Amino acid sequence: MNDATLPILQVRDLTVRFGSLVAVNGVGFDAQRGQITAVIGPNGAGKSSLFNLISGAIRPSAGRVTFEGRDLTGASPERMLAAGLSRSFQITNLFFELPVRENLRLAAQFVEGGRGLLRHVSASRAAQRRVDELIERFALHARADDLAGFLSHGEQRRLEIAVALAARPRLLLLDEPTQGMSHADTQDTAALIRSLVDDGLSILLVEHDVDLVMDLSDHVVVMHQGAKLAEGRPEAVRADPAVQAAYFGEVQEPAHA
Amino acid sequence: QTAPIRVGVVTPLSGTYAGIGQQVKWGLDLAAAQINAAGGVMGRKLELVYEDEEANPAVATQKAEKLFQVGKVDFLTGTVNSGSTLAVGQVAERNNRLIATTVSFADSITADKCSPNVFRVNARAGMQSAALADWMASTQKNANVFYLGPDYEMGRSTVAAFKAAAEGKGAKTAGEVFAPLDNKDYSPYFGQIRGARPTVIYTSVAGNDTVRLFTQMAEFGVNRNVQVLGASGTVTSQNLAAIGKAADGFVTGVGYSPSIDSAENRKFVADFEAANKSKPDLYGADSYGVLFFYKAAVEKAKSTDTDKVREAMRGLQWATPQGTKTMRAGDHQAMQDMYAVKVEGGQFQIVGKVAAAAAIGPDACSRF
Amino acid sequence: MLDWLQFVLAPQVVNGLSIGVAVVLMALGLTIIFGLLDVINMAHGEFYAIGAYAALALIGMGLPFWWALALTPLLMAALGYATERALIQRVFNSKDRHTLTLLLTFGIAIILEDILKIVFGANPMRIEQPISGATEMFGLFFPNYRLFLMAVGAAVIAVVWAVVFRTRLGAMVRAAAYDRHMAASLGVPVSVVYAGTFAFGVALAGLSGVLLAPIYSVFPTMGRDFVLIAFSVVIIGGMGSIKGAVIAGLLLTQVQSISSLYTSPVWSDPLLFGIMVLVLMWRPHGLFGRLGHG
Amino acid sequence: MLELRDVHTHYGLSHVLQGVSLRVEPGEVVGLFGRNGVGKTTVMKTIAGWVAPSRGAVLLEGQPIGGLPPERICRRGIGFVPEDRRIFPGLTVQENLVLGFMQSPGRSRAEDRRSLDAIYSRFPRLGERRGQMGTTLSGGEQQMLAMARVLVGAPRLLLIDEPTEGLAPKIVDEIFTLMEGLRRDGIPILLVEQNMHRAIGLVQRFYVLERGAIVLEGDGGNTAHREALVRQLAV
Amino acid sequence: MVEALTIGRATAPSAGTRRSAVRALSYAFFAMALLFAAVAATLGDVFFFRLATEALIFGGLALSVDLLLGRTGLLPLGQALFFGFGAYVSALTLKHLAPSLPLALALVLVSGTLVGLVGGLIAIRAKGVYFALISFGLAQVVSKIVFNTRELGASDGLIGVPAPVVGLGVASLDTAHAPSFFLLVLAGMALLLALLMRLMDTPFGRTLDAIRTNEQRLAFLGFDPWRYKLAAFVLAADIAALSGALYPMLRGFVSPELMFFQVSGNAVINVIVGGTGSFVGALYGSALLTALKSVVGSFTAHHAIAIGALFVVSVIFFPKGLIGYLAPALERRWSRR
Numbered sequence A: 001m002n003d004a005t006l007p008i009l010q011v012r013d014l015t016v017r018f019g020s021l022v023a024v025n026g027v028g029f030d031a032q033r034g035q036i037t038a039v040i041g042p043n044g045a046g047k048s049s050l051f052n053l054i055s056g057a058i059r060p061s062a063g064r065v066t067f068e069g070r071d072l073t074g075a076s077p078e079r080m081l082a083a084g085l086s087r088s089f090q091i092t093n094l095f096f097e098l099p100v101r102e103n104l105r106l107a108a109q110f111v112e113g114g115r116g117l118l119r120h121v122s123a124s125r126a127a128q129r130r131v132d133e134l135i136e137r138f139a140l141h142a143r144a145d146d147l148a149g150f151l152s153h154g155e156q157r158r159l160e161i162a163v164a165l166a167a168r169p170r171l172l173l174l175d176e177p178t179q180g181m182s183h184a185d186t187q188d189t190a191a192l193i194r195s196l197v198d199d200g201l202s203i204l205l206v207e208h209d210v211d212l213v214m215d216l217s218d219h220v221v222v223m224h225q226g227a228k229l230a231e232g233r234p235e236a237v238r239a240d241p242a243v244q245a246a247y248f249g250e251v252q253e254p255a256h257a
Numbered sequence B: 001q002t003a004p005i006r007v008g009v010v011t012p013l014s015g016t017y018a019g020i021g022q023q024v025k026w027g028l029d030l031a032a033a034q035i036n037a038a039g040g041v042m043g044r045k046l047e048l049v050y051e052d053e054e055a056n057p058a059v060a061t062q063k064a065e066k067l068f069q070v071g072k073v074d075f076l077t078g079t080v081n082s083g084s085t086l087a088v089g090q091v092a093e094r095n096n097r098l099i100a101t102t103v104s105f106a107d108s109i110t111a112d113k114c115s116p117n118v119f120r121v122n123a124r125a126g127m128q129s130a131a132l133a134d135w136m137a138s139t140q141k142n143a144n145v146f147y148l149g150p151d152y153e154m155g156r157s158t159v160a161a162f163k164a165a166a167e168g169k170g171a172k173t174a175g176e177v178f179a180p181l182d183n184k185d186y187s188p189y190f191g192q193i194r195g196a197r198p199t200v201i202y203t204s205v206a207g208n209d210t211v212r213l214f215t216q217m218a219e220f221g222v223n224r225n226v227q228v229l230g231a232s233g234t235v236t237s238q239n240l241a242a243i244g245k246a247a248d249g250f251v252t253g254v255g256y257s258p259s260i261d262s263a264e265n266r267k268f269v270a271d272f273e274a275a276n277k278s279k280p281d282l283y284g285a286d287s288y289g290v291l292f293f294y295k296a297a298v299e300k301a302k303s304t305d306t307d308k309v310r311e312a313m314r315g316l317q318w319a320t321p322q323g324t325k326t327m328r329a330g331d332h333q334a335m336q337d338m339y340a341v342k343v344e345g346g347q348f349q350i351v352g353k354v355a356a357a358a359a360i361g362p363d364a365c366s367r368f
Numbered sequence C: 001m002l003d004w005l006q007f008v009l010a011p012q013v014v015n016g017l018s019i020g021v022a023v024v025l026m027a028l029g030l031t032i033i034f035g036l037l038d039v040i041n042m043a044h045g046e047f048y049a050i051g052a053y054a055a056l057a058l059i060g061m062g063l064p065f066w067w068a069l070a071l072t073p074l075l076m077a078a079l080g081y082a083t084e085r086a087l088i089q090r091v092f093n094s095k096d097r098h099t100l101t102l103l104l105t106f107g108i109a110i111i112l113e114d115i116l117k118i119v120f121g122a123n124p125m126r127i128e129q130p131i132s133g134a135t136e137m138f139g140l141f142f143p144n145y146r147l148f149l150m151a152v153g154a155a156v157i158a159v160v161w162a163v164v165f166r167t168r169l170g171a172m173v174r175a176a177a178y179d180r181h182m183a184a185s186l187g188v189p190v191s192v193v194y195a196g197t198f199a200f201g202v203a204l205a206g207l208s209g210v211l212l213a214p215i216y217s218v219f220p221t222m223g224r225d226f227v228l229i230a231f232s233v234v235i236i237g238g239m240g241s242i243k244g245a246v247i248a249g250l251l252l253t254q255v256q257s258i259s260s261l262y263t264s265p266v267w268s269d270p271l272l273f274g275i276m277v278l279v280l281m282w283r284p285h286g287l288f289g290r291l292g293h294g
Numbered sequence D: 001m002l003e004l005r006d007v008h009t010h011y012g013l014s015h016v017l018q019g020v021s022l023r024v025e026p027g028e029v030v031g032l033f034g035r036n037g038v039g040k041t042t043v044m045k046t047i048a049g050w051v052a053p054s055r056g057a058v059l060l061e062g063q064p065i066g067g068l069p070p071e072r073i074c075r076r077g078i079g080f081v082p083e084d085r086r087i088f089p090g091l092t093v094q095e096n097l098v099l100g101f102m103q104s105p106g107r108s109r110a111e112d113r114r115s116l117d118a119i120y121s122r123f124p125r126l127g128e129r130r131g132q133m134g135t136t137l138s139g140g141e142q143q144m145l146a147m148a149r150v151l152v153g154a155p156r157l158l159l160i161d162e163p164t165e166g167l168a169p170k171i172v173d174e175i176f177t178l179m180e181g182l183r184r185d186g187i188p189i190l191l192v193e194q195n196m197h198r199a200i201g202l203v204q205r206f207y208v209l210e211r212g213a214i215v216l217e218g219d220g221g222n223t224a225h226r227e228a229l230v231r232q233l234a235v
Numbered sequence E: 001m002v003e004a005l006t007i008g009r010a011t012a013p014s015a016g017t018r019r020s021a022v023r024a025l026s027y028a029f030f031a032m033a034l035l036f037a038a039v040a041a042t043l044g045d046v047f048f049f050r051l052a053t054e055a056l057i058f059g060g061l062a063l064s065v066d067l068l069l070g071r072t073g074l075l076p077l078g079q080a081l082f083f084g085f086g087a088y089v090s091a092l093t094l095k096h097l098a099p100s101l102p103l104a105l106a107l108v109l110v111s112g113t114l115v116g117l118v119g120g121l122i123a124i125r126a127k128g129v130y131f132a133l134i135s136f137g138l139a140q141v142v143s144k145i146v147f148n149t150r151e152l153g154a155s156d157g158l159i160g161v162p163a164p165v166v167g168l169g170v171a172s173l174d175t176a177h178a179p180s181f182f183l184l185v186l187a188g189m190a191l192l193l194a195l196l197m198r199l200m201d202t203p204f205g206r207t208l209d210a211i212r213t214n215e216q217r218l219a220f221l222g223f224d225p226w227r228y229k230l231a232a233f234v235l236a237a238d239i240a241a242l243s244g245a246l247y248p249m250l251r252g253f254v255s256p257e258l259m260f261f262q263v264s265g266n267a268v269i270n271v272i273v274g275g276t277g278s279f280v281g282a283l284y285g286s287a288l289l290t291a292l293k294s295v296v297g298s299f300t301a302h303h304a305i306a307i308g309a310l311f312v313v314s315v316i317f318f319p320k321g322l323i324g325y326l327a328p329a330l331e332r333r334w335s336r337r
């Protein structure tokens, strides 16, 4: 099952409709193990919707999601996580009324594998270690005991990624992780993402920071109006005239209904 | 001894039965004032101590216990819903004191759930049905009765009691329906009632529900050419004004009516109206009477000691506005004449009477 | 069979309809206050009672019923406005708005009910029907006042709907309900909007009180169980949905009315509740979601 | 036009702004830069009236506005586009826009209509989705809506907090083009933006905020100042 | 979202001090209760013992409300259903099976779990206000059924429930003896409180806190919030039922009013006045309000106004409740030293 040559995630013909709007329309692609796959596209192209489908937040109208060879189409978020797939949110989604440390502890609880549910929290050694690791890695020492709601936007974005990472997933879905981060923090985050891959994690990334995408990713999927417009290596995608027209904006966008 | 005799009153001054609690209070206050003005009980004044029970047995027991233990009352009365009377009866047993209800009419209180510490001075449900069924049999040949009750235990048992009494006297049953307590609109049931073509409608709804039921029956013309009968609590002086003309012709069986034609009652009604700007109803009258019951018992026992007073109460005869009552020793149920009263022009008129001995029914208490 | 349709079923349906309109009027005030302000107004039943008593008092002063009908909603709006500004506003911005306002209005309900008891006494009272007589239609006997009630109810519902969804005022109110800061920064006078909305809901409750006083009696706790039905209607229809309140209100009263032909009314509450649970299982936010919030 | 003099702002006990002084002159676009959490948004909120300054003065054309409720500040002509967009969820796109009219009461229906049409031709995407609920828009669409909503009210001064956050390059271009247009129209703007390299080309002057205080002020056109800015923020 | 959090605290108090302040206030509660017992026993009182016992029993109900409201973020408006259920099961057991406290409690626990499970399966699906109103409706329906069931005494309730004697090894404790029963209930509540406070420091308890703050995100952390909510609901039902089981031993009867909204509403009031989320606040609130009602009720028939006003005032001016103000005050004192 953990065949290293097999794509970690296979998406086939994924479709979801909201009323008459087809937000994701027959999208299919593979994400390779140990790589960064980026999904880009204009606003409203359906990227977050695609993430919602893959992570189990919404059920697809049609199509299939296969993770490490297992069919997980329409599975609930907690099953997805149990399978090894975790995500962050474009709109910060934290336990705002709980301290930073507790946000991380909750997220890390999963590494205990459901044991010791009724023992004192301090008995969850593995989870505690994981929390300390994350605080270290995301430089959150100074804010560890503050409520998450009191953090600035940028700090919250960082915590958002840390929380998604806590359960030690094998595939991490990041929805615009650097949104609202300062230039310096964006650079730090890029380095961090790279180090995660070095540690063996596979990443699916939605980003608008094109430089970052070109710099980081191994494979790029371009979405436009719900459908897949192109995919390939970053340079190839960037050179694609259709992508330029739809996304980069050098050419005027053709009128559409 | 000249310290006052303290009588506890646990009665609903708020909640669903606040209207009844009001009559209870008026009756008791008037009686206490008169007894004290006339020299009290064995030279001691009566002092009433009130507690609100919110028509909730759980609150009633707490308040009763408080009166017995902290208030040091010698005797307690005032409970309205039978649940409260039964529960407070237990508290009385535990504290070795006596209580009397002046309102609760569930038969069980002086039958299968009787208690040596509980007395009832008012008429119970069975007595009311007996009087009313008797009147119906004498005025209506081949009565065809439709029953409409509020859908809870009391409403149902009241209907059942009257139905048994009526069928015993040869009446037929056209149908029966139970509407929820606090029902808003009775028009959905009118279809059924019309279809059954009854000559008599008997209802055990009470209080605010009666106002709506009667208003709507008049609105839809359901009561045209039909005799409407009901329980003693169906039309009372509290809701009569609100019902208005729609109540005319209604007949019920009660143990008291302000129109009882006796000197005692005329004086009582006059005093009551002077004190409270309102006519007494059966609750006011029976609550008024209970203090004279207690007074007579204490004076007979020459003591306020529970055992002695209980002995004195058994078989005691005492005067009330509705005539002399006798406390039956076997089940602590007062015996009294029963009346059929009819509403005419907004006034209760007596139209029939059943003697106490015929109305009371058998003694079903086996605890003492 | 035809007889049954005409004399049993048809009157039942039409009577159910007149109750339905009454329930919808109540539910409308509740759902507007909830949908737009996110406040569960536990005192709604008491405001309904106050409406009836206000009319009673006005009529007692010698005014004709129609004047009372027109004046009462205005008085009630003033009362609602004052209540909101003096009390509800104070907890409105707390993060526990739901709970706190629910509890607050619960406290207000207790106080109001007792005040009514002190002022008017516990005994029931009644307002004479301003329109008497009945109309015979298709062999059906139908009181005129109920026909009037249905017409007024329908008109009020239509006006309310139009105001909330077809006017800028409605949009303003919904925006202020969701995000007071952003709305304020767009120039919406939020405090006034909140109080005005609450006042409007209270006025609706008061209006139902006056309209129903001639058929139902007037007493301090009159609103208590009526509001229960209104609550179930609002839940089934979807809290905050006007359409939902109307449809659920009419539907539920029909179910109650027709089921009363066949089953004991003991089952009327469990039936209502069963429907509520089933609807919520199928659609967790009621039939028509909600209008104020995401 | 707008001036902050030694403004201090607290959230409860935490002292976030510790003496901020800045100016925006008529017709001027001013940038406010700084790392995450230094208090940029707090400056905006203080001006817009979402939080009250605990000390110091906020002056609009010489008149104090510090501590006024947001609706009064808005009526004075200050339009605020907050960083998290704050689209009203239960409202359609059109209803969100129509609310913007509240900023300038007393305009005729026809004028409102015209400015709505103008906005739809500037943001055709919003026109297409005018009947859709505001929050079902994608992040970028929501940002456009937030900008558009303030613009329909024809504000005299704009506060814009991170308008390009999460937007595709093409839309970022559009937003900057839009802001350039506003600058040409002479509408003063106070802009918070992380995309410094783009923003520096737009602003005439800029401030750098650090731990609740201004640490650097510079001229957008001055190369030395620009280099100082980059140095300040890269460290 | 963020704005809403500003009021009051600037930085989160370190979890440690907050919890130890609450703990100190818990000790204080039980110390005061024992002091009360000592005074009342010397005076040979019975009424106040019973009243205090009743406050504790309803305090148990309030604890169950706090578990749902203060920790899990679910507002139960029908918790009296389980309280009344426990009371009826206990009364029937004592009356018809055997006058044994352990037997009654065991049966209540088993049946309470079942009923809680059924109720939970119905109510937990709903969120927010819907949950509140569903729980309310559930209690409404069941109380009406009890009110109409002749076998359960219908509106009259059941009277004549015997007070059992509890064997405690060498000694035995008569629940009819007011001081003994008070101490027994006090011990029971202390145990319950300790268990609950401990529970909140387990991953299970912390997950409930997380559900309150952001249920939707929890699913993406590998938890199924529904299961946790159901577990919390059943646990709360058990706590309410066990508290209710003690009631008939105290008063010797049960009546359908025990399931009415009044009781549910009072439990919520107790929690709010005492302070949500702290558990011991529920006990403080219950003690405070029981005492208040007993006093005010004797003065005027319009005590409802007094209670309503207290309610309005505490919601507006002290929304955090007694503990919500005492605990931080205590912390400030500690940190100054």
Ligand SMILES: Nc1ncnc2c1ncn2[C@@H]1O[C@H](COP(=O)(O)OP(=O)(O)OP(=O)(O)O)[C@@H](O)[C@H]1O
Residues within 6 Å of the ligand: A018, A021, A023, A041, A042, A043, A044, A045, A046, A047, A048, A049, A050, A090, D136, D137, D138, D139, D140, D141, D166, D168
């Ligand atoms: N729940 C929903 N109901 C209706 N429409 C929706 C819903 N969710 C998303 N949409 C629509 O689906 C389209 C795709 O949205 P999505 O959030 O996936 O875009 P995106 O690619 O992530 O955009 P951005 O880069 O701006 O975040 C948008 O037009 C949006 O309006």
Ligand SMILES: Nc1ncnc2c1ncn2[C@@H]1O[C@H](COP(=O)(O)OP(=O)(O)OP(=O)(O)O)[C@@H](O)[C@H]1O
Residues within 6 Å of the ligand: A149, A150, A151, A152, A153, A154, A155, A180, A182, D011, D014, D016, D034, D035, D036, D037, D038, D039, D040, D041, D042, D043, D083, E002, E003, E004, E005, E006, E010
């Ligand atoms: N509501 C609040 N309550 C308490 N502290 C807050 C609140 N909002 C912000 N803060 C704190 O105030 C400081 C400044 O926050 P602010 O949002 O103004 O920063 P910012 O410069 O806009 O950051 P970013 O670039 O991340 O948006 C931060 O440390 C933050 O933790």
Ligand SMILES: [Mg+2]
Residues within 6 Å of the ligand: A047, A048, A049, A090, D138, D139
């Ligand atoms: Mg997106």
Ligand SMILES: [Mg+2]
Residues within 6 Å of the ligand: A153, D040, D041, D042, D083
């Ligand atoms: Mg910011």
